[in-house]
Amino acid sequence: MSPEFLTYLFVGASFALYIGIAIWTRAGSTNDFYVAGGGVHPVANGMATAADWMSAASFISMAGIIAFMGYDGTVYLMGWTGGYVLLALLLAPYLRKFGEFTVPDFFGSRYYGNAARATAVVCLILISFTYVAGQMRGVGIVFSNCLGVDISTGVIVGMAVVFVYAVLGGMKGITYTQVAQYVVMIFAYLVPAIFISILITDNPVPQLGLGDAVNDGSGESVLDRLDNTLVALGFDAYTDGAKSTQDVFAITMALMIGTAGLPHVIVRFFTVPKVSDARVSAGWALVFIALLYTTAPAVGAFARLNFIETVHQQNYNYVPDWFKTWEDVGLIAWTDKNADGLIQYGPGAPFAGKPEFTGELTDTGSRALANTPSDNGNEVYVDRDIMVLANPQIAELPAWVGALVAAGALAAALSTAAGLLLVISTSLSHDLIKKTLARPLTDRQELMWARIAAAIAVVVAGYLGVNPPGFVAEVVAFAFGLAAASLFPAILMGIFSRRMNREGAIAGMVIGLSFTLAYITWFKFVDPASNTAEHWWFGISPEGIGTVGAVINFVVAFAVSRVFSAPPEAVQNMIDRIRIPAGVERPHEH
Secondary structure (H helix, E strand, C coil): CCHHHHHHHHHHHHHHHHHHHHHHCCCCCHHHHHHHHHCCCHHHHHHHHHHHHCCHHHHHHHHHHHHHHHHHHHHHHHHHHHHHHHHHHHHHHHHHHHCCCCHHHHHHHHCCCHHHHHHHHHHHHHHHHHHHHHHHHHHHHHHHHHCCCCHHHHHHHHHHHHHHHHHHHHHHHHHHHHHHHHHHHHHHHHHHHHHHHHHHHCCCCHHHHCCCECCCCCCCEHHHHHHHHHHHHCCCCCCCCCCCHHHHHHHHHHHHHHHHCCHHHHHHHHCCCCHHHHHHHHHHHHHHHHHHHCCHHHHHHHHHHHHHHHHCCCEHHHCCHHHHHHHHCCCEEECCCCCCCECCCCCCCCECCCCCEEEEECCCCCEEECCCECCCCCCEEECHHHHHHHHHHHCCCCHHHHHHHHHHHHHHHHHHHHHHHHHHHHHHHHHHHHHHCCCCCCHHHHHHHHHHHHHHHHHHHHHHHHCCCCCHHHHHHHHHHHHHHHHHHHHHHHHHCCCCCHHHHHHHHHHHHHHHHHHHHHHHHHCHHHCCCCCCHHHCCCCCHHHHHHHHHHHHHHHHHHHCCCCCHHHHHHHHHHHCCCCCCCHHHC
């Protein structure tokens, strides 16, 4: 069977499974739509949480970042994994004990009023739409390669699928769909990794294969081979880090506390029957997440090594088919600067901006590009988001493996997109329309508004997927920075500080979010030419500025809270009930 047929088969079968589950678990009430009835088994919830959290950034982009950044790319591994531990231990059990539908519900009750609820809704929607842009971009990349269409068309197809099972099933449908998506995703990630590890090192365990010797008899380890190859081409060694210590710390911290503030992950802990189940499901989720995250460094290293060996100094007329396939969708490009017919790959940008094909070929077969070539010797543009998808093709694995990876990548992107869209829809219908605007809605009417809001969110998400502000993991990192600077400090202080009041929390969220958003906007959109280490404040990149935003949030919240009176006694009692186990003497009872 042809690779195209197998891809259609695998992707079509997975989509049919997801839609079938959504129909089977169709939400019949707002309780089903918002928190899946609160009766999800901890193991199933752990699997769904892993799928919800491990997005297109984890599946598609993280290994690609590690492949091209080497040591510096591990900040994403450390930040995202550490953040989940922080969320599981520090916040999840207390928020589950609070026992409402949404994160803004917590803000409305803890900070006693709709002003805090509305502020949380604005933060949540901004974070979620930034995050979902990366997911829809990932969907478009997969479809563009699988179906031979442009990225925009691929995004539209993905929108249609998400629309069906997110709008129909709500959290109940999404939860059980995500269980299936996790199985597809992890199988699709591990199978090619095991294959390639065996091909390169004879070791079937990718995590161990990364440190093993290459099986060509040279005795050279994979990392040594990669270091030597890159240095010979003019790159920095793969295992050397170019980022400053403060930027590594800032990005890692922003990803950690941003993870702990992500509303679509937090809400997953509202779906289990009791508080102890929230802790158990968090433990299972960490196990399921670790399967992929411990494999990603090996996937990244193997992909970069295979890419160089199959592309550099190859005659374009004999280059493997996968190279030209990705050229057709604009995610790889080559122009023959020295007219020798060979592909030269090295450091530096190969073109002035992204490649724009004129539709004509040069005398040596390369595509004529509208962009003026840059002065360095690099002739190859490669989008880092394709490395996981192209890895089976580069390694010449069986066609069914590539089809499986495509299905897994779509599962990763769609699972997180659905969770984000649900959070957006519930915030609009439950927190904004019903609670903030005080509309007297019946359960049936609220469910209708939730579905309308989800449909609108899908359309906006699709637009952002077609016009993303960066590559997948970069866009997602911005969302984590915004969550770190806005929601996380207010949630943490709301649980552990009886003195934190409404005015302090709102002031901290508004100023922390505004600072972080302004910093990202300036360096990424207003003046991207200045997006270099010498222009960054404190040497911290836009991906890590959420850490500074969080510090500003904490400082402002603390200062403002001291100017205004303490929260009402009823609110302080609620904090004690959330945080202190039953039977333990509470502070105000002395």
